[in-house]
Amino acid sequence: MTKIPDIIASSAQNAAENTAQVAAVVTVLNSLDAMIYVADMKTYELLFINDYARKKWGEPGNKRCWEYLQTNQSGPCAFCTNDKLLDENQQANGVYVWEFQNTQNGHWYQCRDEAIRWINGDLVRIEIATDITDRKSMEQELEAARREAEYLAGTDPLTDLNNRRVFFNLGEQVLKEALRFNCPTSIIMFDLDHFKLINDTWGHNVGDAVLKRVADIAAATVRTADILARIGGEEFAILLPQTDLPQARTLAERIRKAIAADVLLINNAPIGVEASFGISSCEECGELTLTDLLNIADQQLYLSKKHGRNRTSAHQVNP
Structure with a gap:
């Protein structure tokens, strides 16, 4: 089964030729009952957020991931998982699953983080966060x-x-x-x-x-x-x-x-x-x-x- 990160990376690299495929993937991501976002691993710039995130956190504007999703942060989160997503050669090393209580709304989430290559070839972090508060x-x-x-x-x-x-x-x-x-x-x-x-x-x-x-x-x-x-x-x-x-x-x-x-x-x-x-x-x-x-x-x-x-x-x- 093809993984969502693979679909995103593949679709992004061929976006000019596969606009319809990219749109279909985005439609799928927007339909999921979970928060999904993509952030640059160096700049923390938000490159994609799905509709679920927008409903819960609003429009991101020019905020970086830690500014958009957390509160009372003066810099990147101390609990950021970037260092867990790359091996010693700075290559993606698979999915990292963890649980976290969001500092903004107090809800608990199970997060699935993974490093993938984005359109420009840079490494980005994709996170799928499912609300597990109940x-x-x-x-x-x-x-x-x-x-x-x-x-x-x-x-x-x-x-x-x-x-x-x-x-x-x-x-x-x-x-x-x-x-x-x-x-x-x-x-x-x-x-x-x-x-x-x-x-x-x-x-x-x-x-x-x-x-x-x-x-x-x-x-x-x-x-x-x-x-x-x-x-x-x-x-x-x-x-x-x-x-x-x-x-x-x-x-x-x-x-x-x-x-x-x-x-x-x-x-x-x-x-x-x-x-x-x-x-x-x-x-x-x-x-x-x-x-x-x-x-x-x-x-x-x-x-x-x-x-x-x-x-x-x-x-x-x-x-």
Whole structure:
């Protein structure tokens, strides 16, 4: 698929012969529900802005990009991405994606920046900025819910992970976000294989030490946005916002292998443990509840146990 920057550069270079093509590209850019502008990378002169930008920021006049789009700026923005768009030979090095809160209107934007060649051969920056203020608001609400849950003593005292109550409180927020923004959501469940044997052989103090070690391994592997909890005796669950099934499987396998490779020394005796995993994932969660997804993940966990343990089973939910 041809990229928009390629179309612009190609069309600009042949503008004399391809006026209709240039006009068509501009029409497309003006129809997008995102701010698009092109600025010279040396002078910061605005070379193109689309209609969306004009509606939000007005006519640019002779303003440079930092004068037009930001406020209280006495020079080029300290957060300008120009230096991230070129390699050591001053050649374009691909797309740079970042998020930013605009200083003029306070809105959050996801920006896709790229260096391309303009009509005269100079390097310019094209930026496509999509308003993600609603998504950020949901993320902030989730973070507020997370802090409140922690304040309500929702931490498992043995592992220092979230407990079952926190898992469900935060999980409902994640599913609301998934439904609103049509994002995939996944759940990983896992528990330790033959854990009763460890307790019976070594005692519950050793069993607790094993649970703590496994919790530490999982906590060191999950991402910041993931919600890891101990939901039962030796049962753990991870809620994965904006995560599809392949991504969830990759994370589950990383944790499973790390647990299997670990050895805990108790009185100089090595103790190893393995775990079985189950995954449920929905691309469009619809009316699914957190309990629904957890039950499906639990069924997949049972399949892993049935087929030999120390493995991962997964199911893609299609409501």
